[in-house]
Amino acid sequence: MSQSVSPLAPGATIGILGGGQLGRMLALAAARLGLKTHIYCPDPDSPAFEVTPHKTVTAYDDVEALRRFAETVDVITYEFENVPAMTAETLAALKPLRPGANALAVAQDRLAEKGFLSSKNIPVAAYRAVGSMDDLESAVAALGLPSVLKTTRLGYDGKGQRVLRTAEDLAPAFEALAPHPLVLEAFVPFEKEISVVVARGADGTVRAYDAAENVHRDHILFTSTVPATLAPGLERQAGMIAKAIVIALDYVGVLGVEFFVVPGEGRPSLLVNEIAPRVHNSGHWTEAVCLTDQFEQHVRAIAGWPLGDPRRLADVVMQNLIGDEVEQVPGGIDGDTQPHLYGKAEARPGRKMGHINRIIRP
Amino acid sequence: MSQSVSPLAPGATIGILGGGQLGRMLALAAARLGLKTHIYCPDPDSPAFEVTPHKTVTAYDDVEALRRFAETVDVITYEFENVPAMTAETLAALKPLRPGANALAVAQDRLAEKGFLSSKNIPVAAYRAVGSMDDLESAVAALGLPSVLKTTRLGYDGKGQRVLRTAEDLAPAFEALAPHPLVLEAFVPFEKEISVVVARGADGTVRAYDAAENVHRDHILFTSTVPATLAPGLERQAGMIAKAIVIALDYVGVLGVEFFVVPGEGRPSLLVNEIAPRVHNSGHWTEAVCLTDQFEQHVRAIAGWPLGDPRRLADVVMQNLIGDEVEQVPGGIDGDTQPHLYGKAEARPGRKMGHINRIIRP
Structure with a gap:
């Protein structure tokens, strides 16, 4: 199953998508190993730009820039899971993308993630896919209240979710959380x-x-x-x-x-x-x-x-x-x-x- | 005795003289503390240039470049003790130089260093200043053979020194080690x-x-x-x-x-x-x-x-x-x-x- 890869030689360049603190700390670690880094990030004030002289400052869907970036690096990684699929596909066709596109696909979508984990018998909170208000009502009937309605994509740090406590919460939460589909998760009374x-x-x-x-x-x-x-x-x-x-x-x-x-x-x-x-x-x-x-x-x-x-x-x-x-x-x-x-x-x-x-x- | 200084705010810039591995590792450490670095080094292939976007590539005696460098930084340090005195003086007049010029003066010259240490009652090997062959002969008479003849400046990693074992070694060693003065050190049979x-x-x-x-x-x-x-x-x-x-x-x-x-x-x-x-x-x-x-x-x-x-x-x-x-x-x-x-x-x-x-x- 594993990729057979030759190790990068010292002096090789790692391309990093994303110039936030995680990209910055990855670049610092790469430097300690004698590896160069090239940071790709649309934000001109990216913190990671301070720790390497090699950067590309443009949108993630700039195909020409992605191609030039790929030419200058030996392997590509990322600091965030919401790398657009087109970006990942464009780059993966040109240079090794690690972790691979399958990890991005699973981690970008809560339904795909829960489906993957469940298929491997890894325990997750009970959940239901919610594409409509009808779905939401039957999901609440199955999982009970309180429960948590979440977007399937792009949620982080508590963004993109609502706790449902009463029947009156359903419709406003469904309206507020777009785009659909959503996922309803059983409330977990965790320690x-x-x-x-x-x-x-x-x-x-x-x-x-x-x-x-x-x-x-x-x-x-x-x-x-x-x-x-x-x-x-x-x-x-x-x-x-x-x-x-x-x-x-x-x-x-x-x-x-x-x-x-x-x-x-x-x-x-x-x-x-x-x-x-x-x-x-x-x-x-x-x-x-x-x-x-x-x-x-x-x-x-x-x-x-x-x-x-x-x-x-x-x-x-x-x-x-x-x-x-x-x-x-x-x-x-x-x-x-x-x-x-x-x-x-x-x-x-x-x-x-x-x-x-x-x-x-x- | 201590300098009263306000701490640098995160985001301030440290100027580093020298772009070798020590400068590089200093720059990586500064980055972890949220501080920027500007590396000054004449060698265009300096390893430290890979870990910051801010560099000056010119000679240490380029006064105009030193002035521009000082303008962009908040404090100046160095990775090597052989910073030319003119460079140190030019920079110290414009921005804080730490460690100070007195540390450079002492550490750049073996005679000054031994004199300083002795004046503080810190034990060093017996030594004599050697400005001439006459000096060398009387120094050897005092310290015995074997002993070690060294340049006072610019020695490192065993360079700039000769072990004297017999009387025949004196003249060739004195000739080879220029510029003078030199310093003769008693041979230390260390464990x-x-x-x-x-x-x-x-x-x-x-x-x-x-x-x-x-x-x-x-x-x-x-x-x-x-x-x-x-x-x-x-x-x-x-x-x-x-x-x-x-x-x-x-x-x-x-x-x-x-x-x-x-x-x-x-x-x-x-x-x-x-x-x-x-x-x-x-x-x-x-x-x-x-x-x-x-x-x-x-x-x-x-x-x-x-x-x-x-x-x-x-x-x-x-x-x-x-x-x-x-x-x-x-x-x-x-x-x-x-x-x-x-x-x-x-x-x-x-x-x-x-x-x-x-x-x-x-």
């Missing part, structure tokens, strides 16, 4: 959220980082704490599910898997909330306490290099700096903290400006 | 070499990393192992000497101190071999196992930020990849290794192409 960042190399090797326990605030990740506090066996189970996903996708690169921990009879169990075919915010802690962090791991994988060691050297908490919270750097970073700022000029509310890793133990 | 990387913040805070035990091969650093195997008390003494040096220089930034461990009556003792007013090859291990590595520590210091935590999370060995040894990456980097390649195009013999950190324990 906590955890995530696992997993990597699969071009040679099929699979390695997972320890699970992080995630706390959100205003629908945006606030902290990830490692180790997660979990009932016996759950951490191992989460790692096994994450590994099963990358194997089933014949995946190359790093992938984030978000889980709900739900109370069960006797012991809690896991449901997969969503997957992200890229480096993941809940994996930023790896920078501080792992010999190979998630960014280097992704670069190693897509470069056809051996995966690195995901072992963790200390207990750690990662805290996102949202909006003007970034102003606590540099004044408030004394002690056991490692700040990482993304170089964004404007600290708008809700904008991820940086993060801080703090060692808890030893 | 081992260690080094300490120390930092002093703009607020006067001083923090040292653990000592590394260094092995050279062909006069080039081969490995640094941490912790060093040392008689009780010596590690602490090395740290105290390193701290005393940065305090005496009213230093801001990271500085490397190389020591000889020499057998003594009852217990071994330390002599300072040399100091380097910059990040140091024997501190590359900090990348793998410290929350704040030496590059980030230097950037924090020169930016007027609080120093970070130099604590070490594991035992580690750093190995330089010299010349074609770099070809072992990526094939040979499996296991507990963290490679760092410098992006140099040509693997010439004796050229530092990268390094590998390997965790020994736990």
